Amino acid sequence: MPIFLQKKIEPDILLALWHITETNAELKNLLSKDFFERDMHLKMDNAAASHYLASRVLLNQQFKDVPVHLHKNKFNKPLLELSGIPYHVSITHSHHFAGIILSKNLEVGMDLEKTDERINRVAHKFMNEKEVSFAGKEDQVVEKTIIWSAKETLYKIYGEKELDFKLHLHIKKFVLNTQGSIQTVIKKDDYIGHFNVYYKCFKEFILTYAVNYEE
The missing domain is CATH 3.90.470 (Ribosomal Protein L22; Chain A)
Incomplete structure (x- = not known):
């Protein structure tokens, strides 16, 4: 599982970067059942799906046994909930990398x-x-x-x-x-x-x- 970088910036702030070497089907297999069922509609034959899946795998790896819900607000900004608790999150991707940064208490950004x-x-x-x-x-x-x-x-x-x-x-x-x-x-x-x-x-x-x- 190619986590390229993982860093606790502070106890409340986590940054992680995934090096995408898997096929989209392989990435999907790394997701838990809940993620898998929710994202069944995704097409598995394009780079956008690869970036999407890799960022979700990163979240899933960090919170394996926690219900994860990711959605967007009216400004298209991602919002994260872990067991119903809101978290600030920023997601980025470029070529064969995808990354996340998240915090429970502080607004974060990443690119x-x-x-x-x-x-x-x-x-x-x-x-x-x-x-x-x-x-x-x-x-x-x-x-x-x-x-x-x-x-x-x-x-x-x-x-x-x-x-x-x-x-x-x-x-x-x-x-x-x-x-x-x-x-x-x-x-x-x-x-x-x-x-x-x-x-x-x-x-x-x-x-x-x-x-x-x-x-």
Whole structure:
């Protein structure tokens, strides 16, 4: 069972990443009976099903004997219930990885992106002038991907959509390492939120996550 990464960020916060090497049918066989019956309608022949199943396998592995219910609110934000108790959860996937982060008490966000030079073509859509000033060079693909992923994480933390990545989400200058944290701000209307977004570079991927301690 290829759990690629599992980390207790705090006693209440769990992060896990699954490396998908199984077929969709094999992933489905890893789910408990309750999961299996609930998701019988899923088509087993596409990548979306693979990502969906891998994230559910991660949840199922963590809570084998606990009734798990996952649904979405009006903003399409995932909501998790374990034995009827609500949990905050964020789910991400990219290529052959799927990940979750969850907490009983704190809002969480998580994102995973694969680095690709084509990000230079779209950077102007999500990077503001200050971000371009320190990560705007053509060879700064990793930095741009971290910024993009961090903003995806902030978007999930905020959870109410209608965020302009360029206007409302701000990444402060950072020094690139294989892992670290960056200071970020969400500014929208009367709302201002400050967050440390943590990142980890591995293989060709960037993983970011954040916790809302301001709640």
